Amino acid sequence: MRTSNRTRILDAAVRVINRDGVRAVTFESVSTESGLTRGGLLYHFPSREALLRAIDEHLVQGWEASMQQLLAVPASESSAVERHAAYLRVSAQSATRAELIFMLESVEPDTDVAPWSEAMARWAPAPPRPGETDPAAWDNFIARLAADGLWVYEGMYNGKIAEDVRAGVVQRLLAMLQAAGPVR
Incomplete structure (x- = not known):
């Protein structure tokens, strides 16, 4: 089964956190890690706070x-x-x-x-x-x-x-x- 972009973003954000800490979670760092555009991230997560809350639930x-x-x-x-x-x-x-x-x-x-x-x-x-x-x-x-x-x-x-x-x-x-x- 193909991983959804939302899951791909969350998994990428978790890798950033495990490697560099929560402060390193930015739309740019997660975009780079996931291979998706910043716009793709914003489609799923309109703010950094929304992304962090989703990471918490994902974990x-x-x-x-x-x-x-x-x-x-x-x-x-x-x-x-x-x-x-x-x-x-x-x-x-x-x-x-x-x-x-x-x-x-x-x-x-x-x-x-x-x-x-x-x-x-x-x-x-x-x-x-x-x-x-x-x-x-x-x-x-x-x-x-x-x-x-x-x-x-x-x-x-x-x-x-x-x-x-x-x-x-x-x-x-x-x-x-x-x-x-x-x-x-």
């Missing part, structure tokens, strides 16, 4: 699609532990600098849309409630924090972790989730 959709792909069943039919394991695997293995930047930006109190917050509520373990005594609730949240930490480490510090070390961390975190139920 969330891609991120959720990656997690859904790991599940054997639709997310709505999976257990919380299965969704948490998918979150852990995707966050620990394929999260990008662009996703991290947009996730941080979309939780600002003055934003009118919080696509990352909504996605996190569907996929990631919430903090344990005050007074929680179930070790599984703590292990689930600790596994999430560790997966987030891998993401931040690579996104902020360009710190590439050796594949065998990453695999070892993921296996250890999955073992923590295992206490709350089977992980496929």
